[in-house]
Amino acid sequence: MTAQMLSILYSSTAVEPFDDDRLLALLQQSRANNERHDLTGMLLYRGGRFVQVLEGPESTVRELVEKIGRDPRHTNMRMLFEEPITERQFAGWTMGYEPISEPREQKPPAFRDTFDDLEVGDDATATLRAVRELSLWFRVRAARAQ
Template sequence: MSADDTTLLSLVYTSRAAAPFRETALTHLLEQARSLNGARDITGMLLYRGERFIQVLEGPAHLVRGLARTIGRDVRHRDMRILMEEPIEERQFEDWTMGYRSLQGERDHAPAGFRDSFADLEYADERSTTLRALAELSLWFRVRADRSVTV
């Protein structure tokens, strides 16, 4: 067994939808991802807004990298860019097979200092910008997910 088989990896990418997704298409994509990723021991978070995806994938390094290659060839995506890839000690999204939040059409605003977009990550070259943005998006997603459970 190689280290790549046992090392947990977190990979974050952004891409653009090749064509706008309707809510039913997003639901189908989510169901497919949950099924396939659950069988592969891959967890993560998926956000979609303004024809852009950002996804965090976590799991065994060789499986996460293989899935990223598959996504990069998927005709539903274009302009895929890996923002971050690093070994992790533990999963940030272990509670979800694939956490999901469609930001399409949501009109409530994030508190001052938080973001509701990730457009600036598309061209960010500074690692600290990417890490800060991902932490903010992760927090936003978790707060929203918790709020929807308690409402």
């Protein structure tokens, strides 16, 4: 019998800003740990804020979320979305990462350059839509880079 898989989305605020070197160290550690524990996902960081999707075996995801919640490098951790899954959105990605640049003055229609609506909303449907937008955006950018 296969273990139930879970996908979660959370946001948090860095206690101190992360420069490129700190982010690289975090990513290297996360990728190694995630590969060992059969976890996949993506990490977005901008303006001192993290948004992360984690997916994998339910018990493993829950254990990692508890560990992340105790990490002193960030605060204000907020679980934005959680759902059982049968298929990974980030299969093969132990931790995809994309730095998000500062917003442009002229934004194309439907362009997402902030996480603010995720932070304040309690509407699960809107949160799920935002997760899917972020996921699609991330996968398209990664495909272009290859």
